[in-house]
Every structure is written in C-alpha cells, then in structure tokens.
Amino acid sequence: MEDLIMSGFTPSKSVDPWTEGDYRVYGYAIPAPDGTYWPAYIIERIQGISDAPKKAVELHQVDIQTFATQGLAKMMAVSHGLQRVRTKDRLGC
Known part of the structure; x- marks a missing residue:
C-alpha cells in the first residue's frame, strides 16, 4: 500500500492499522x-464478505487541516x- 500515489506524492508508511468490526x-x-x-487513509473490508x-x-x-508531524497526521487519518466506518459513509463493500 505504501506505493500508492496521490497528487504526485507517495504517502509515508502507514501507522499501525486499526480494526473496527x-x-x-x-x-x-x-x-x-x-x-x-x-492525513490520508485507506479502508479495507477484512471479513464478512467472501472475497475479503x-x-x-x-x-x-x-x-x-495539516499537521506538523507524520505521526499526528497518521493518527488523525485513522480517526477520520x-x-x-462507524457511519458507513460511502464504503465500497
């Protein structure tokens, strides 16, 4: 996932992922x-479907909002x- 590119930039390594349901x-x-x-995030469905x-x-x-450090930006990304996930807002699966 670290090789994903957005706006010409490669995001840094992900913070430890958070599992929610x-x-x-x-x-x-x-x-x-x-x-x-x-901050930026990716959401994966890891269970509950056959092709997880x-x-x-x-x-x-x-x-x-931007953040001074990568760590703060990553934590805010996970929060967003x-x-x-909790509001089921436009999840692809």
Missing part, C-alpha cells in the same frame, strides 16, 4: 507544500477513517 483503517501522512502533512480483504475506500486525503 469488519474493516481495517490504515493511516498515512502525505507531505503538504509547506512542510507539514495531510477488499478495498472499501481507496486512498483518501483529508485536506481540512474510523468515523467513516
């Missing part, structure tokens, strides 16, 4: 032009991804 959220940090980091694991959400950048 049938889904797993991977948090990433994408460098912003000012030297800070945008399967991507439920492709790499999604959260561009409302978890919210999306």
Whole structure:
C-alpha cells in the first residue's frame, strides 16, 4: 500500500492499522507544500464478505487541516477513517 500515489506524492508508511468490526483503517501522512502533512487513509473490508480483504475506500486525503508531524497526521487519518466506518459513509463493500 505504501506505493500508492496521490497528487504526485507517495504517502509515508502507514501507522499501525486499526480494526473496527469488519474493516481495517490504515493511516498515512502525505507531505503538504509547506512542510507539514495531510492525513490520508485507506479502508479495507477484512471479513464478512467472501472475497475479503477488499478495498472499501481507496486512498483518501483529508485536506481540512495539516499537521506538523507524520505521526499526528497518521493518527488523525485513522480517526477520520474510523468515523467513516462507524457511519458507513460511502464504503465500497
């Protein structure tokens, strides 16, 4: 997953993934032009379907706020991804 590219940048290695029910959220940090980091996440369905694991959400950048460190951006990315899982907001599977 680390080889995914968004907006011409390669996201850093994912923070430890968070499992929530049938889904797993991977948090990433994408460098912003000012030297800070945008949070980004991928959501996978890891159980509950016959062809698991399967991507439920492709790499999604959260561009409302940047963070000073990769770690903070990754933690915020996981938080946003978890919210999306919990509300079942536009999950692909």
